[in-house]
Amino acid sequence: MYDDVVKELKELEELVLKCMKCGTCHADCPLYNQDGKEQSVARGKIALIQSVYEGRLEDAGKILKHIDYCVLCGRCKQSCPSGVKTDEIFLKAKSVLRKIEKMKGWQKFVLSIAMEKPELLAKMAPLMHMGLKFGSKKIKDDVFKPIIPIAGGRNVVSVKSKTFADTYGGLNKAKGEEKMTVIFYPGCAANMIYTSWGEAIVETLNYFGVSVYVPEVNHCCGIPAATMGELDLFKKMVNKNIDYFDSLDAKYIVTCCPTCQYGLNEMGPKQTGRSPEQEMMDVVVFLEEVLHADIKLETGEKTTIHFPCHYDRSKDSLLESFVKDNLGTDYTKLKNQSCCGFGGTFSLKHYGKSSDISTSKAEEISTKGFQRVYTPCPGCAMQLTDALAKEGSEADVSHPVQLFYESVVKKS
């Protein structure tokens, strides 16, 4: 079996050889910036894979922990001059190396429930909701500090007793004249935790004459499985979601989770050879570029944006002008443009490191006295909420559509 592993790693050679060891990936890697260790950064991880299939390193099992120690933020891929596809390399390598080091039983169990039994997960939501509230202290609207140190003392946004899909699953008809029909894919975080984001988005789309399909049961995009080295499970989830999208007559798939979009629209198609028929895009991009929605607020708030790693980089300036002009805020770009450090399963496994990364961002947000941080990603929102609470900052973390919904759509 060991030989098979080496052989499968060697299949990555064409991708791996493109790495010229220039080290440019150091500059934006949130982990390297914390610890200055070559093991943390793409160049090191790639060198490890190479040294296994070139026969310089014997115990392949030992490299998984290094490859796994990665936020999968994709910053290395974005900045790599040689165009090395670091994400594909890491995901494939993990899934190969999983053959040597099996996943812990309980992890596998949790993963299989989360992925394959979403109905069960939804039924458990009220329990988690109570569990969290029970053992915790409320420090802010909907932000709780667990008294029992679960999740390593993280301040958490509560899991809602009713999922978003439970409330909005099915077709939500446009208000007034219908312009078009779209699918809204909430992703797990908006489905279970940031249900208010889902609500704001569907209601806002309806308000602008768009009918919206919401999955009756939200199937995870599969990225957590991919990051744990379970590529087959990932492909299964991607296929399941694409089946659902294909069954509907809609023009676009709108989402509020850049990582889900990356999973279903970029990495998914690469692994399964199948893409959704509809164009998939972030809701802010949809409102601006497709609907040209008339959104005008004058809040005057001192704001900034956290740009999620998987957000379409070519849309960063669109997001910026949306927050600055459409929401009428006093906007300043953050100097620290690092990843928030969340990385889904990464923050569960390495909460300490993950939180160090977000703390450096929270410090800037706190000292510069921002009132609100906009971010179009629920994972980043969770991470920043935690970090800001620890910094004692008053800044709120919001989705860019929320305020418009609260102050205009809801009152209409």
Add this chain to the structure above:
Amino acid sequence: MSAAINGKFKEIVGSDNFWDEPADLMCYSYDSAFEKPVPPDMVVKPSDYDQVQKVIQLCRDADIPLITRGAGTNLSGGTVPVSGGCVMLTTGLNKILEVNTEDLYAVTQSGVVTAKFAEHISDHGLLYPPDPGSMKMSTMGGNVAENAGGLRALKYGVTSDYLMGVKFFDMDGNLVIGGGRTVKLVTGYNLPGLMVSSEGMLGVMVELIMKIVPVPEAKKSMLVSFGDVIKASETVSKIIQAKILPATLELMDNFTIKTVEEATNIGLPVDADALLLIEVDGHPEAVEDEYRKVIDICESLGGSVKVAENEQERDALWEARRKSLSSLARLRPTLILEDATVPRSRIPEMMQAVQNIRKKYDLTIGTFGHAGDGNLHPTILTDKRDEQEMARVEKAIDEIFETALKLDGTISGEHGIGSAKAKYLESELGKGSLIFMDKLKKGLDPKGLLNPHKMGL
């Protein structure tokens, strides 16, 4: 290595900052040079000077080779351990200690990343000019140890022109202080000068005092295309003869232009045989005057000039130069970047020679580089798995260096010697220099433990 020794290392730096597992070691078996990877026996990451000193003393007492490593981005194998030993990371020494805006200097620890240092200086409204292409990742200590240059070297000089003072440990663990905070200073030997280009072989630098300068008030950039690379090279000499010192004078050959354009679609003239990217800076009136003269010279030699009217257009021009290496890198699996350098008046001859060598060995070579200071980067694109081609590559490199020396140039303008160029050193310097360097090295490090075997010593 014995458990007892490893225990001592852990005691010094803490077990979180010590590694000796094969997988960890493999991550320090390479740097940015195209060299055979060799892992060390252990890696340590000290977080203060005291720990640095103790690690050095332990290595000396236990006869362990010591390789100092900043970001590991050097292009000559300077941080690859030839015969095992201990790699000491400086990334834990990452504080900027002082910026003095009255006396125009800054004090920094050696592991600070160059771009972070430059940004910090710029936050104080001043400029740290050396800007190597690797500045986003390289460390200040690595810059001094390799005497890194950058795009502004022609007018502003290289790292050594900014080094005022240094604190380092020798291989006995003595703290040595050289230079200081004054513009004039002649106390003792020029120890900062000794550390420049020392490639980790004479001491471990922990702290540096760097000169900083006022930001030029105005600048003007232009992109000039030529139908003939030789004319472009002549233009470089003509501009300098006219007593104009541009901050930047960069050259790209036709192959590089085409590759960049294919990769980026930024609208480069793909028919041009060569491009020059020129930037003049300084007092607004001087800039205005110089840039007109530069345009005249370029046009008189057949160049067609495009001037950047604003910051955005300037960025667009620079984009082409910045993307040179990366666009070339995407063509073939293996990229070997050379830095043979000649007096700038010999650039036309050098360009011609590289073209001949490319044809003779049937290789893909793109050339771009700092024409203003004669520092060219012939970049060979190949595939390390193709043994036949690799043999031709090796011959081509030999010939490129031979040519550079024949033209009164040097085998390395900025990438250093390390292991990659050790075999050429004698042909440039002669036997006497090697004997002198060997004596100097042996006097300071009799056991030969500080980055051994580099430069052939």
